[in-house]
Amino acid sequence: MVYRRALLQKSAFLLLGIMPLAGALLYALGYSLGLLGALGQGFTLRHWARLLQDDAFWRALLLSSLMAVSVCALSAFMALRLLPRLMPWWEKKRWRPIFYLPLALPPLVAAVLSLQFLGNSGMLARLATALGMDAAHFPALTNDPAQLGLGFTLLMLTFPFTLLVMLNHYKSAQLSELSDLAATLGASPAQIRRKLWAPVLLRRAAPTLLLSAVFMFGAFEAPLLLGRQYPAMISVYINQKFSRFNLDDVPLAYTATVVYALLLLSALAFFLHHQKQEKS
């Protein structure tokens, strides 16, 4: 009975958890090798060669990586800097919901908000006009070449979550008690922050930060509304290739999907390996 149930449970996971993804990836691999799909004419490495020569693909990977790393690093830095100043309010229960408020914001709505604030006729442009600035000179902050609007939006989505994680870890790591101890050993407040809080909190928040980076790497809604067509982030790049009328782009999209999956799998394997080592 118990064994039969365990078998059923594993089968359910295989069927609904693993098989769809495995199916999608095998199909993508078959397509990328010319074995499947409307354009499949037998085994070929042509699509792989084309993808690897596609400048837009490499730039998409680069942009996604840079965004993921810089946004996560910046949100961790901001959270660490602000933590001592925000801790007194976090400890008062009645202010706590404020810290959770951004989690109620869907990513798409956050992107729309940035669009309505940073766009050419957005709130910032209106404010600049009201202050006497010529609207024509207002810098483009959405779909801008430096992708500042996109970066800012991703940061606003990541920072509140990182801050919450660190605030939670502050308590579980007994940093308050450890700080008192460090002070009796002669550490100044700045030293306590730099030599105690930063290493302890970063170490504890590392798995969450890594997962955030993985999610950021595949972010879609914000780059779709605020990013540029070229270079685009990887989700938008793949989405573009799938959605174009040029049928020749579809095998490229599938090939890029396989590459994305391989990168993700490597990141997760690293993450789980790291966690296992931490635990042991």
Added chain:
Amino acid sequence: MRRLPFIALVLLFALPFVYFGVAAFADQWRFPALWPPGWTLQHWAALGGGQWGQSAGLSLSLALLTGGIATALGFWTAHGLSQSKHARRWLLWAYFPYAFSPVIYAHGLKFFFNSAQLAGQFPGVLLGQLILCYPFAVLFFFSHFDQRLREMEALSYTLGAGPRAVWWRVLLPVSRPALLLCFFQIFLISWFDYGLSSVIGLGQVRTLTVAVYQYIMEANAGLAAVSACLLCLPPLVLLWVNQGFLQKKVEI
């Protein structure tokens, strides 16, 4: 001065809700006006039979069904997987679909959904969201079935409870808070989803997020603001009930 960072934080965090709250009632709020010249309920008028009223209903049904089914199934599966010999390997295979970009996943699945004639249909989007959320539920409950709960289960057997009684009288009631938490978190994943719903739904299953995107493309700021308000409503209610409902337990 000491209060400045906190005040800035409050303003920043509350800003989206305030802005959409104002924009949803604003009339003719054109550039370069800093404040709406007048107020209207016109954007909300569609609530009864209008398009976004239907979108809200659709999103709600999807979120409730996805939340309910994925939570139940994830709970049941994680019970078995977490005590398996290769638990960590199963964990990797649960993380993989969970961390996969929903829009890329949806494109990968689209061929199968097209073949099964599920693309562009409500059941198709539901199945797509289940495929997306079920691994999350498994991950969620993986750590829930800890040593303590296992010992409680074993103790119940020795007290004379059969497998059915152990599930209905011990595991489920003991896990009620976790089940509730998982349900609400999956509800929100489904409620927030745009990428998968737009690809599998082919734009024909017009969930609230799909509607918001379309309103933005049509430059219909009023309806976009109303839809954005509606999208924020359930999470705000959950926040009011219990802030813990919003913070995903992604660490295992």
Added chain:
Amino acid sequence: MLQINNINKAFGTTRVLQNISLELPKGETLAVLGRSGCGKTTLLKIIAGLLPADAGEILQNDQRQNELPPQRRNAVYLYQEALLFPHLNVWENIAFGLRLRKTPENELKNRVEALLVHLGLQAEARRMPQALSGGQKQRVAFGRAIIIEPQVLLLDEPFGALDPETRSQMQDFYQKTAEQLQLSAVFVTHDLKEALRMGTRWAYLDQGQLQTYPTREAFVRDPKTGIEQEIEFWKNV
């Protein structure tokens, strides 16, 4: 009566139990002394049916138990932690086993009330487990086990998590209850004093091998148990 013949158990290449045999007549408590990792918990779990034995036989009143699932063995396993059901109050926690057996409501009520008196927990009957002290929790766990009149109680360091004073009170309580209700139990502990106090028979488990002793004296005298060393130490203080 519980009888165990030549039980063996290995996890991979590690042999955890080797040819374990013991007998436990009704109304007796077998105190098994052993250090952590000696196989005590594995032995209890095999008797309870929570783990299968690789070889050997478990008999209760001459009936073979090996193939029975834990819920049909009538052997209750108690952990170091009380593990009370957090969604049930004290009354319902104690009534749990009787409800499973569909005991008529009147009889159920009488038995639970009587046991609550015996446990000294009448005032706490409607409290939730979270509101109880460590000793009270452990007493409820005892009540929940003994109300179904198990053939044998399997106690895995049940007082290990309690402070010394509560621990001593619980030891008194157990002794009285075991005598009064003629309980049969295997009581596993790493505490010398507790083994001596709780047992009516004694055994020593080391590296998967069980040695039983015919008398308390033999148990005390065996240098392996470390009791004589302890006595020596106190004499020299």
